[in-house]
Amino acid sequence: MAFTILCNMKGSRKLSIEEAHLATIDQYNLFSDLLDSNGIVEDSVLDKLRLNVRSLLSAGEPDPQLLNFCQEVLFHNDMKAFGLHQLILLYIDWKKEQLDALKASLKVD
DSSP states (O other): OEEEEESSTTSOOEEEEEHHHHHHHHHTTTTTTOSOTTOOOOHHHHHHHHHHHHHHHHSSSOOHHHHHHIIIIITOTTOOHHHHHHHHHHHHHHHHHHHHHHHHHHOOO
């Protein structure tokens, strides 16, 4: 399944996000402790995420899925702070859907 996020407020730049990208974010907890207490996504937050991912990539044999996420999303020319904000919102919705599906499968009638 593919999703589209806007990378700027005008909507003229978009990125396609695959479910594998969201799974990679989840696998590496890339959004954990990313935002400050104010919750605002600025360029410094995007830079922090990029530095965290570079550190993961340099720590041995790089995971092909993480490399793919970097090439197609994180280090894409159109990825800006607004796009990261949209990606975080998409990830939250995706994770909520997963948890809701899990709850439904665990319910016993």
